[in-house]
Amino acid sequence: MTDVTPEILDSAAARLPQMLADIQRLVEVETPSEDKAAVARGAAEVAALTAERLGVTPETVEIDGVTHLRLRFGAGAPKVVLVNHQDTVWPHGTLARKPFTHEDGVLRGPGVFDMLTGVVMSLHAAAMLQEKGHSLDGLSILVTGDEEVGSISSRQLIEDEARSARAAFVLEAAAAGALKIARKGTSNYDVVVHGRAAHAGLEPEKGINAGIALGLLLPEIEALGDPEAGTTVTPTVITAGTTTNTVPDRAQVTVDARATSIAEQERVDQQIRQLTSSMAGAEVEVLGSINRPPMERSAAEGLFAEAQELAATLGLPELKGVEVGGASDGNFTAALGVPTLDGMGAVGDGAHAEHEHALVEHIAPRTALLAGLMARKLD
Numbered sequence: 001m002t003d004v005t006p007e008i009l010d011s012a013a014a015r016l017p018q019m020l021a022d023i024q025r026l027v028e029v030e031t032p033s034e035d036k037a038a039v040a041r042g043a044a045e046v047a048a049l050t051a052e053r054l055g056v057t058p059e060t061v062e063i064d065g066v067t068h069l070r071l072r073f074g075a076g077a078p079k080v081v082l083v084n085h086q087d088t089v090w091p092h093g094t095l096a097r098k099p100f101t102h103e104d105g106v107l108r109g110p111g112v113f114d115m116l117t118g119v120v121m122s123l124h125a126a127a128m129l130q131e132k133g134h135s136l137d138g139l140s141i142l143v144t145g146d147e148e149v150g151s152i153s154s155r156q157l158i159e160d161e162a163r164s165a166r167a168a169f170v171l172e173a174a175a176a177g178a179l180k181i182a183r184k185g186t187s188n189y190d191v192v193v194h195g196r197a198a199h200a201g202l203e204p205e206k207g208i209n210a211g212i213a214l215g216l217l218l219p220e221i222e223a224l225g226d227p228e229a230g231t232t233v234t235p236t237v238i239t240a241g242t243t244t245n246t247v248p249d250r251a252q253v254t255v256d257a258r259a260t261s262i263a264e265q266e267r268v269d270q271q272i273r274q275l276t277s278s279m280a281g282a283e284v285e286v287l288g289s290i291n292r293p294p295m296e297r298s299a300a301e302g303l304f305a306e307a308q309e310l311a312a313t314l315g316l317p318e319l320k321g322v323e324v325g326g327a328s329d330g331n332f333t334a335a336l337g338v339p340t341l342d343g344m345g346a347v348g349d350g351a352h353a354e355h356e357h358a359l360v361e362h363i364a365p366r367t368a369l370l371a372g373l374m375a376r377k378l379d
Contacts, residue, residue: 170333220275221275
């Protein structure tokens with residue numbers, strides 16, 4: 001096992017000014033997930049940055065029009081996979097009203113916390129090992145472009161890359177400084193009610209009001225959750241109708257379902273597909289499916305213990321581990337049985353929120369911790 005010494009903290013600290021500049025560089029390229037051209041521009045910027053920091057350009061992998069990056073060192077299956085994404089939830093124009101700033105030890109800007117700081121940490125952790133003469137053979141760095149919309153095109157890429165790995169480190173942001181050692185699995189559905197249109201003034205009785213039918217279904221949908229099992233089923237975006245004087249012939253609700261076990265995911269999946277309307281003539285259609293399996297604690301416990309031991313060796317504060325409701329690409333690697341540690345990226349707050357920020361004081365120490373864990377798993 002590689003002997004990781006506290007000097008690695010000094011190496012990370014020396015790189016911090018460059019890391020901050022690199023974070024700003026990525027934040028200032030807007031990459032909303034739905035805009036594939038913007039995601040491609042972001043990937044090109046990450047690729048250029050990778051070439052500058054590591055001396056090699058990653059492979060561009062385009063799947064269904066979405067651009068992803070993969071950088072492998074050495075031959076054979078990867079031993080360690082760093083899992084990143086560079087797409088964000090922020091629409092074009094966000095940067096104009098919410099530019100990158102670095103004030104009082106706090107970084108702000110769209111995507112700075114989720115998760116562009118993590119991307120930069122990945123590259124610099126690898127560069128630190130390279131600088132110290134440590135072989136990177138067996139390392140794979142992934143930077144995908146559709147995580148925020150379910151990783152539909154990148155899932156197979158992630159699974160194929162990680163399948164035989166000793167460890168997957170996910171550079172999603174930490175949870176109040178804690179690493180993420182378990183995540184709920186996610187399922188996404190659209191429940192659509194089909195009714196019949198009619199003139200709302202002349203003959204409303206001839207219509208079948210899909211909006212009312214959907215409204216009656218909403219409590220049933222929410223009731224599919226099981227608080228004791230940690231399962232939530234939440235109706236979110238609701239739409240109905242076409243014009244103000246027409247009985248709606250179609251209504252739809254998006255449903256977010258989360259569970260701690262595959263069994264619970266499958267139960268919800270089965271029951272939501274059995275929904276019927278109590279309104280005569282209204283028909284229910286259910287679209288969607290299970291998206292990400294749960295990341296169970298068993299996948300993280302070994303790596304988390306190693307991270308705690310290494311943090312103590314480096315003189316870092318004690319690491320905490322938490323279970324969270326949000327999902328990530330770590331759900332995919334963990335479901336394969338690959339040891340997975342998530343939340344290795346930025347410390348801060350505000351994912352997907354106006355107060356999104358990353359704390360500068362944690363960037364270098366966490367990068368050193370990542371580099372140390374990588375070194376041990378690459379040996």
